Amino acid sequence: ETGVTQTPRHLVMGMTNKKSLKCEQHLGHNAMYWYKQSAKKPLELMFVYNFKEQTENNSVPSRFSPECPNSSHLFLHLHTLQPEDSALYLCASSQDLRGPYEQYFGPGTRLTVT
């Protein structure tokens, strides 16, 4: 595997389900990100982790719970979601946060909440 991988690629869940999204980067990076991409809206940064520590939470509802067990893996735990949470969830990584490093993106998980 190379780059940034995400699983699953597609997920359909009911409003009362609990599910998790997984992201893995094979680039040796130390910073990881979760973004939400909805139609006709700019990319929304949700969370940032640097060396496993959360550095940003952009007012994301508590029904989204991130976890970063090490610099290579990032999870997004989902519970009691709303239909408006349906979107493409993108994971990204960068060298770290010390400089304006470019971010590398995974293919995303297309989430549909029914």
Add this chain to the structure above:
Amino acid sequence: AQSVTQPDIHITVSEGASLELRCNYSYGATPYLFWYVQSPGQGLQLLLKYFSGDTLVQGIKGFEAEFKRSQSSFNLRKPSVHWSDAAEYFCAVGYRTASKLTFGTGTRLQVTL
């Protein structure tokens, strides 16, 4: 706060024609600028970046972009478009650290044969 504007939501060009996608930013200091491309069902792929130095930067897939400080612009160009270039293109501006990245709303490129 920094912001990015991509004034063209949708552009259609013929295969073989030249392409220019516009990007304007609002930020007081020298920004770090990026262009990403997203094909359907895929994540964002970095096309090119500008941090400093030569204001004309070359990227992958034959793309280039020019930073014009006086116009606060970072337009993306390609001399001859291929049908496989059909995708959505995002301009992004950052500063200081990698996490401070603001994306535009994207320009969808359609290529006719």
